[in-house]
Amino acid sequence: MTVPEQYRTPEAGNVTTHAHAVDSHAWIMLALLCVAQFVNVLNFQSVTLVLPAIARGLSLSTEISQWVVSANILAFGGGLLIAGRLADHIGHRRMFMMGVAIFALSSLLCGLSPLLSILIIARILQGLSAAMMASSAFALLIDIFPEGNYRNRAIGIWGAVGPIGGLIGTLVGSVLADRFGWPWLFFFNVPIALGTLYLAYRLLPRRLEQADAAKFDIVGALLALGSVVLLIESLTQIANGPGGDWLLPVLLLAGACALFVLFCWFETRIAHPLVPLHFFRYPNIAGANLASLAFSAAANTSLFFFALYMQHIRGFSAFMTGVAFMPTNIVLIAGSFVGARLVNRFGYKRVMLLGLGLLCMAGLLFSSLSINGSYLQTQLPALIFLGAGLGIVQIGAMGAGTAGVPPAESGLASGVMSMTGQIGTSIGLATLVSIAAIRSAGQPSNPAVLVAGYQWAFYGEAAFSLLGILLVLLTIRKPPLSADKAVTVNHSDELSESIRRS
Structure with missing residues (x-):
């Protein structure tokens, strides 16, 4: 076939032909997938924010109420790998629609829960359905967009949706809980999920439902x-x-x-x-996941310590703390789009190094906070570096962690990437909380000692970022030149044809 356009894939420099690689239908499908990502993040952020209101409504202690969040995290983190692999077996489209349907049902059950036990069961279902949606949605993105510039742009958009959900979750969660009560936080998800389910049935082609016949x-x-x-x-x-x-x-x-x-x-x-050993032999798969562990440990724990500092030391409310953290989400959105462009020009490795360097700077800036420190001079610059670094590095890591993976294992790649990020966050939180506790041991009510503990934690975040830089330098390699990259043309032609038929 005659190819009028050429695009270069990141790092390798080899030419990939993408004639009419994607059309408007592909971008519409991406928007649909992004809705699921948006609802996932919005749900987690808003529930965490209004947890005290849920505890009051169900007459729960602070310790017991944590299970409303913990049950969801455990189900989500534990289900990611299985959901991703299962999606490869039963079809990415089918798994996505099942996840959205269960999410709508579990959200309704959460809002109607009169007892903690029922709410915990519903939150476990929510976590499992979120894992089904997250792993299959990203696998569908890989199916729809051929490797190269188009996929990098799509990943940039995908990465920007998370912080948008975080921004809106901070505002919507508090407003719904204050005005209508905490159950409406969950009811809010139901019409969005049902609309997404209907559009997925109408828009996602059945070609994306092809399954792997191998035994699970x-x-x-x-x-x-x-x-x-x-x-x-x-x-x-x-x-x-x-x-x-x-x-x-x-x-x-x-x-x-x-x-x-x-x-x-x-x-x-x-x-x-479930996870073939040859999977980690694909170029950069292991390196991207190791880097994801490191930058998740560094970046995803910042909000925890920032919230402690703003509320316990500076006396801010939960809502005002969320507003103060907004610059990170805003810059993260921009960083995701910039990261996609940088990947196309400089490749995965350099982009990941840049993002990790910015995260390291954020940790060092945060470590200079004090009891009466200025938000504009100390915390705001750190929040900006944090958002830019996370937005950039996650685009590079997601691209490197899925490049070269065949469609039959794209769900597995998505699940592994999401799972390593979840584990990295848990490792970072456990490590940095322990470091802060060691520094402030014996004087938990002394503000100066508490701030010193937070400073040590932020030094630890910078150290995790440096570890990530080292891992990227040692493990991320330029993929070899490959003549078979042009198969993406056939993939995109088949996809466009199936879209027209559906």
């Missing part, structure tokens, strides 16, 4: 689920402070390690493993 690895899935859940729960126990009793988090961590070793052993013994 149930034993491996259970081992992986148990390992991830125990790991996240052990790190959560450490982050929340075990109160001097370290036996439970240590046992949980040991159990997670034992299940992980058993999972790795089992995966080498079966014909159709």
Whole structure:
């Protein structure tokens, strides 16, 4: 076929032909997928913000009310890998629609819950459905957009949707809870999810429902689920402070390690493993996921310590703390779009290094905060660096972590990337909370000592960023020149044809 246009793929410099690679239907489908991402982030951010209102409404203690958030996190983190792999088996379109439907049902159940037990069950379902949506939606993005410039732009848009959801979640969550009561926080999701389900049925072509006929690895899935859940729960126990009793988090961590070793052993013994070992032999897959662990540990814990500082030291309300944090989300949106353009020009590796460098600067700027420090002079610059760094590095990592992955394993790639980010956040929170607690031990009511503990935590964030830089330098490689890149033309032609038929 005659190809009038040429595009160069990141890093490799090899020419990829993308004649009519995507049309308006592809961008409409991306907008639909972004709605699911938006609702996921909005739901998590808003529920975390109004947790005190939920505790008052159900007469819960602070410790017990944390399970409203923790149950969702455990279900989401534990379900990502399984949902991603299962999506490859039953079809990405089918998994996406199932996730949206369960999300709508679980949101309704959350709002109608009269008891904590029912709310916890509903939040677990919400977490599982969010994992189904997140892994399959990103896999669909990979299916729709061929590797190269178009996919990088799509990933940039996808990355910008998260902080938009965070921004709106901060405002909508507090308004709905104050005006109508906390159940309306969940009812708000229902019409959005139902509309998304209807549009997915009408817009997503059935070609994206093609499934892998290989047998699903149930034993491996259970081992992986148990390992991830125990790991996240052990790190959560450490982050929340075990109160001097370290036996439970240590046992949980040991159990997670034992299940992980058993999972790795089992995966080498079966014909159709949940995670084939050759998966990590694709260029940059392992490096991108290691870098994701590091930058998630550094960036995703900043809001936690920033909120503690603003509310405990500066006396801000939860709502005003969210407003003060908004510059990060705004700059993160811009950073996502800029990151996509930078990837097209400079490649994944340089973009990831730039983003991690900005995150390191953010941690160092945050470490200079004081009891009476100026928001404009100290915290605002740090928030700007944080948003820019996270927006840029996550685009590079998502691109590197999915480049070269065949469609039959795109759900797995998406699930692994999301899961490593979740685990990295848990590792960062557990580590940095422990560092802050060590510094402020014995004087938890002394503001000066508390600030010193926060400073140590932000130094730890800078250290995680430096670790990420080292991992990128050591593991991210330029993909070799490949003549078969032009197969993306056939992929896009088939997709366009299936769109016209659907």
